[in-house]
Amino acid sequence: MTVTVRAPAKINLHLGVGAPRPDGFHPLATVFHAVGLCDDVTVDPSDGWALHVQTPDWIPPADLPDPADNIVTRAADLLAAHHGLRRSGLVEVEKGIPVAGGMAGGSADAAAALVALDRLWDCGTSDDDILRLAAELGSDVPFALVGGTALGTGRGEILQPVADHATWWWVAVPSRQGLSTPAVYRRFDELNPTAGAEPTPPDEVLRAVAAGDPHALAAALHNDLQDAALDLRPDLADTLAAGESAGALRGIVSGSGPTCVFLCESADAAREVAGGLLAAYDVVLVTNGPVAGAHVVAYG
Ligand code: ATP
Numbered sequence: 001m002t003v004t005v006r007a008p009a010k011i012n013l014h015l016g017v018g019a020p021r022p023d024g025f026h027p028l029a030t031v032f033h034a035v036g037l038c039d040d041v042t043v044d045p046s047d048g049w050a051l052h053v054q055t056p057d058w059i060p061p062a063d064l065p066d067p068a069d070n071i072v073t074r075a076a077d078l079l080a081a082h083h084g085l086r087r088s089g090l091v092e093v094e095k096g097i098p099v100a101g102g103m104a105g106g107s108a109d110a111a112a113a114l115v116a117l118d119r120l121w122d123c124g125t126s127d128d129d130i131l132r133l134a135a136e137l138g139s140d141v142p143f144a145l146v147g148g149t150a151l152g153t154g155r156g157e158i159l160q161p162v163a164d165h166a167t168w169w170w171v172a173v174p175s176r177q178g179l180s181t182p183a184v185y186r187r188f189d190e191l192n193p194t195a196g197a198e199p200t201p202p203d204e205v206l207r208a209v210a211a212g213d214p215h216a217l218a219a220a221l222h223n224d225l226q227d228a229a230l231d232l233r234p235d236l237a238d239t240l241a242a243g244e245s246a247g248a249l250r251g252i253v254s255g256s257g258p259t260c261v262f263l264c265e266s267a268d269a270a271r272e273v274a275g276g277l278l279a280a281y282d283v284v285l286v287t288n289g290p291v292a293g294a295h296v297v298a299y300g
Contacts, residue, residue, distance in 0.1 A: 005112040005119075006295060008037070011255075014029070018198055035288065035290075039096055043092075079113075083103055103172075160212050170287050183232065187228035244278075248269075
């Protein structure tokens with residue numbers, strides 16, 4: 001039996017960050033949004049364990065860790081331990097989400113692996129348990145399971161779905177050089193020594209999503225990590241300016257960066273913005289959201 005599970009990248013429409021908690025995590029108030037850039041995880045039965053990662057030519061494979069350190073192996077260990085099983089399987093990860101790009105590609109793979117291996121090993125894990133295992137793997141992993149548009153609180157793992165009946169069009173410009181999420185949070189702490197415990201609330205983004213109006217959403221997009229990401233990578237300011245002068249309603253850094261994402265008025269506008277950016281950037285992706293969380297796409 002082969003199972004393929006697809007999981008989406010995320011954009012944070014709002015990312016409010018508070019001062020670090022005693023456990024070291026930053027409290028977040030974020031609006032996650034799943035978009036059509038995705039990774040596929042395919043699992044086949046095997047007595048042993050083997051993990052291969054395939055990358056398109058625009059994703060440098062050197063940025064990926066050894067299979068033993070891949071979050072997919074950690075997901076497999078956690079699920080196997082939960083059921084008292086031994087980890088087994090042949091796993092193929094096909095990346096379509098930038099690595100270390102602020103779009104939660106590793107989290108998507110972890111979510112997809114939990115769903116795929118649950119099928120392969122016939123575990124029948126409850127939704128509650130799979131969400132709990134996901135939160136143990138990383139703050140963004142539960143959202144990769146759920147997808148759509150959702151409010152994330154706590155460290156991002158406490159989710160509440162947000163009704164989102166629009167289709168939002170995005171252009172994404174990945175960067176050859178990734179940014180380390182912990183490094184961006186460290187710079188955020190340095191730049192905001194007096195940050196309060198309460199993250200910036202997401203009310204304006206929630207109102208814009210409810211209204212389904214791209215101009216209102218463009219004005220409301222908010223990322224507390226953007227200044228820290230721009231401080232580490234000043235070149236990203238040029239990318240944001242280039243997308244906006246190519247016709248995007250607004251550009252922001254995605255999560256901890258360095259991928260820059262641009263909200264556009266329509267599908268046609270997104271294609272036009274992408275065409276403009278292609279003059280200066282090798283890789284320019286057009287996508288939309290919201291899309292589903294981790295789900296089976298092939299089974300047999
Ligand atoms: P986030 O926005 O969730 O903080 P990100 O999108 O910036 O993360 P990821 O692509 O998830 O970045 O990678 C973060 C780190 O995890 C990288 O250093 C990468 O080497 C490591 N990693 C482990 N497993 C994977 C995987 N399957 N895919 C991508 N990165 C992985």
